[in-house]
Every structure is written in C-alpha cells, then in structure tokens.
Amino acid sequence: MSSFPVTERSRIRRLHERGTHDEAAVHAVLDAAPLCHVGYVIDGEAYVTPTIHWREGNRVYWHGSAASRFLRKVAGQRVCLTVSLMDGYVMARSAFNHSVNYRSAMVFGRAHVVTDPDETAAALHRFVEDMFPGRWDDLRAMTAQELKATSVLWLDIEEASVKHRAAPPGDPEDAGHPVWAGVLPITTTLGAAEPAPGPHHDLPLPEALADLIASGRLR
Amino acid sequence: MSSFPVTERSRIRRLHERGTHDEAAVHAVLDAAPLCHVGYVIDGEAYVTPTIHWREGNRVYWHGSAASRFLRKVAGQRVCLTVSLMDGYVMARSAFNHSVNYRSAMVFGRAHVVTDPDETAAALHRFVEDMFPGRWDDLRAMTAQELKATSVLWLDIEEASVKHRAAPPGDPEDAGHPVWAGVLPITTTLGAAEPAPGPHHDLPLPEALADLIASGRLR
Numbered sequence: 001m002s003s004f005p006v007t008e009r010s011r012i013r014r015l016h017e018r019g020t021h022d023e024a025a026v027h028a029v030l031d032a033a034p035l036c037h038v039g040y041v042i043d044g045e046a047y048v049t050p051t052i053h054w055r056e057g058n059r060v061y062w063h064g065s066a067a068s069r070f071l072r073k074v075a076g077q078r079v080c081l082t083v084s085l086m087d088g089y090v091m092a093r094s095a096f097n098h099s100v101n102y103r104s105a106m107v108f109g110r111a112h113v114v115t116d117p118d119e120t121a122a123a124l125h126r127f128v129e130d131m132f133p134g135r136w137d138d139l140r141a142m143t144a145q146e147l148k149a150t151s152v153l154w155l156d157i158e159e160a161s162v163k164h165r166a167a168p169p170g171d172p173e174d175a176g177h178p179v180w181a182g183v184l185p186i187t188t189t190l191g192a193a194e195p196a197p198g199p200h201h202d203l204p205l206p207e208a209l210a211d212l213i214a215s216g217r218l219r
Numbered sequence: 220m221s222s223f224p225v226t227e228r229s230r231i232r233r234l235h236e237r238g239t240h241d242e243a244a245v246h247a248v249l250d251a252a253p254l255c256h257v258g259y260v261i262d263g264e265a266y267v268t269p270t271i272h273w274r275e276g277n278r279v280y281w282h283g284s285a286a287s288r289f290l291r292k293v294a295g296q297r298v299c300l301t302v303s304l305m306d307g308y309v310m311a312r313s314a315f316n317h318s319v320n321y322r323s324a325m326v327f328g329r330a331h332v333v334t335d336p337d338e339t340a341a342a343l344h345r346f347v348e349d350m351f352p353g354r355w356d357d358l359r360a361m362t363a364q365e366l367k368a369t370s371v372l373w374l375d376i377e378e379a380s381v382k383h384r385a386a387p388p389g390d391p392e393d394a395g396h397p398v399w400a401g402v403l404p405i406t407t408t409l410g411a412a413e414p415a416p417g418p419h420h421d422l423p424l425p426e427a428l429a430d431l432i433a434s435g436r437l438r
Binding site: 034035037038039040041044045046047048049050052078079080081082084086088089091093094095096098100102104106108124125128131132135136138139140141142143146149150168169172174175176177178179180181182183184185186187188189190191192193194195196197198199200201203204205206209212213218 | 308
C-alpha cells in the first residue's frame with residue numbers, strides 16, 4: 001500500500017477541530033459510511049455528486065452507468081472524494097460554541113475507469129460482498145449486457161485529510177450560564193427489512209442482512 | 220422568490236432515477252438534512268467540504284471561521300452545494316438492479332460573504348432558531364469578538380437538480396429468482412440527550428429539543 005500525505009484541508013466547524021495524520025484514520029472514515037460525495041470540475045466549475053464507494057487498501061472505487069455524464073467527465077481527472085458522518089449536535093451555552101461531533105475524510109486522487117470487463121465484474125463482486133457478505137452467489141447472475149452498461153471507477157489516494165470531533169461542549173468557561181448543554185447523539189441505522197412482493201416474498205431474511213441490521217451500522 | 224431552472228445533473232444510481240423539476244422539491248431536500256457538501260475550485264482542482272446549511276426562500280446559507288481557507292476561497296465563486304439523504308438499501312434479485320432509495324439536491328450559485336455585522340448576527344440567530352427553536356434567547360449572548368470571528372456565506376440558487384427514489388426493487392422480471400429481495404430502510408435519528416458536566420447539568424432538557432428528538436428528524 002502506497003503512502004500518502006495527510007493534510008489539514010477540511011473544516012466543518014470553526015472550533016474543536018482535530019486533524020489526525022494517519023492513513024488508518026482516513027481508511028476508517030471511508031469504511032464507516034457507504035455514501036461519499038465526489039467533487040470534480042467541468043468547464044471550470046465545481047460539481048458534487050453523491051455515490052456509494054468501497055475501498056481496497058489505498059484504492060477507492062465507485063460505479064455507475066457507463067452512459068453517465070458524471071463518470072465520463074471525471075475519468076482522468078483529479079477529484080476530491082469526501083465522506084462525512086455526523087455523530088451528534090453539540091449544544092453549548094453560547095451560539096459560538098455550538099458544534100457538531102463528526103468524522104470526515106477528504107481524499108484526493110486521479111479518477112480512472114476500469115477498462116477490462118473481467119476486472120469490472122470482479123470489482124462489482126467485491127463491492128456487493130463488501131456491503132452484503134454472501135449475497136453475490138445468491139443473486140441472478142450478471143449478464144454481459146449489464147456488465148457493459150456499468151462503469152467502475154477508482155482512484156488511488158494521493159493526499160488526504162481526516163478530522164473528527166467526539167466530545168461534550170468545549171465551553172467550561174460558560175458552565176455557570178443556566179442553559180441546558182450537552183450532546184444530542186445522531187445515529188443512522190437500518191430498520192426492519194421490507195420484503196418485496198413476488199412469489200418468494202416469504203423467504204427468510206438472509207443471516208448476513210439480519211446481522212447487518214442488528215449491528216447498528218450501515219456497512 | 221426568484222425562479223431557477225431545475226436540470227438533470229446528479230446521479231446516484233444508474234436506474235430508477237427520478238428528476239422532479241420543481242423548486243419546492245429542491246427546497247424540501249435542502250430542509251430535510253442539516254449536512255451539505257460544498258464543491259469549489261482552487262487552482263483548477265475540485266474540493267468538497269462538508270458543512271451545515273440553512274435556507275431562507277431561495278437563499279442557502281452556511282458559516283464558519285472568518286479565518287477558514289474554505290470560506291475565503293469560495294467567496295465570489297460559483298459553487299455546487301449538494302444535499303443527499305440515503306433512505307434505504309434496495310436489495311434486488313440481481314446485482315445490476317440493486318439500488319438506493321434516496322433524496323438528493325444539487326444547487327448552483329455564486330457564494331457571497333455577509334459583510335454587515337448586524338446581518339451576520341441576524342443570520343446566525345435565524346440559523347440557531349431554525350435548528351433549535353427558542354434556544355437563542357437562552358444562550359449566553361454572542362460577543363463582538365465572536366461575531367467578528369464568524370463568517371456567514373450565502374448563495375441564491377441559480378440552477379438546481381433534484382432526484383429521489385422511494386420504491387421496492389424494480390426487477391419484477393426477476394421475481395421468480397429465489398433470493399430475498401426488498402428494502403432495508405435507513406433511518407437517521409437523534410438519541411437520548413447527554414447532559415454536559417457543570418453546575419447546571421441537572422437542568423431539564425428544553426421542550427423544543429425533546430420535541431426534536433421525538434420527531435425522528437434531525438431538523
């Protein structure tokens with residue numbers, strides 16, 4: 001795995017910022033959320049597109065329609081891929097000290113399209129298995145046409161920043177002010193599975209999906 | 220309120236995409252989440268910074284430290300502000316038809332800094348009250364120094380796209396394939412409030428915060 005510099009670039013809030021210069025910390029934030037926002041430039045202007053990412057070592061992948069304007073435009077371009085998780089509202093005794101508990105990683109690298117169909121298929125396999133262990137083999141097999149219609153992109157992380165805040169309000173100097181202060185934790189979870197209609201609507205939920213729901217995590 | 224064109228620009232998934240050409244739909248997505256991702260260009264490269272936004276009519280605001288590189292760089296620049304909410308994993312019978320239920324809005328406009336201190340104070344007041352009704356008056360008052368250290372930015376939406384998917388798997392043709400299919404709903408909620416230590420740690424939680432937690436929404 002190649003090394004990359006971790007720099008201070010992102011800011012969520014003016015205070016209580018913590019930059020951890022650690023590749024493992026960058027990877028941990030990438031792995032904690034399925035959703036990222038990819039920033040790219042078209043004709044000098046910024047665009048930010050949400051997508052689902054996955055990671056293997058220092059390489060981050062995402063995918064979409066081979067016909068997508070987004071995917072065609074970012075190929076070959078250096079992009080910024082940001083993952084952010086809000087963990088809580090930090091309610092201080094002053095407006096100024098209100099904050100957010102969060103984790104955020106910004107990674108930079110050049111976007112490439114996987115050109116070999118076997119590699120595309122292998123990457124999609126790893127994507128599904130990463131999200132939902134054991135699912136791939138249970139699915140109706142992918143067709144050649146579906147594979148052709150799907151582009152997988154990747155970047156190797158060349159530079160990154162990671163930040164987090166996980167603390168109560170940072171305003172002990174105002175502790176005498178009589179207002180409720182503390183943290184309202186934010187939790188994102190999977191709820192009860194909703195089976196689709198069809199002849200197999202009464203199949204039991206696969207154990208891996210039940211485990212994922214029970215884990216309280218999204219991936 | 221000025222009108223803006225709503226175009227098809229963002230893509231989360233290759234299938235099942237829905238573009239609704241409606242300013243109210245754009246505003247509803249902006250209002251549903253506190254977190255946005257702002258894309259901007261520095262030296263020809265894209266950056267994506269997470270921040271908290273708020274909206275008044277067709278104007279979207281965010282804020283940060285007056286010393287922030289991000290805020291200084293975006294001032295005067297046309298930026299892309301994207302808000303995305305994941306509402307569920309859509310588990311189809313094939314990998315190709317797996318999808319996400321989501322809401323997403325991309326808005327484009329030129330970023331401006333509020334220069335008048337009274338306007339900055341008024342905007343921050345509306346921000347806090349928008350998030351936490353009734354809280355501003357209970358807080359320790361903002362100082363002139365705190366106000367000076369805080370920049371408020373805004374953009375008027377010039378162009379936007381909004382998309383959402385809210386449906387079971389879209390693969391009835393594969394319904395005969397014997398694999399569990401359906402939706403795993405994703406929910407983001409506020410948990411039990413965690414009071415901060417201090418002489419007033421036993422103050423009751425303000426009713427507005429209790430209501431917000433009970434609402435199952437983040438704002």
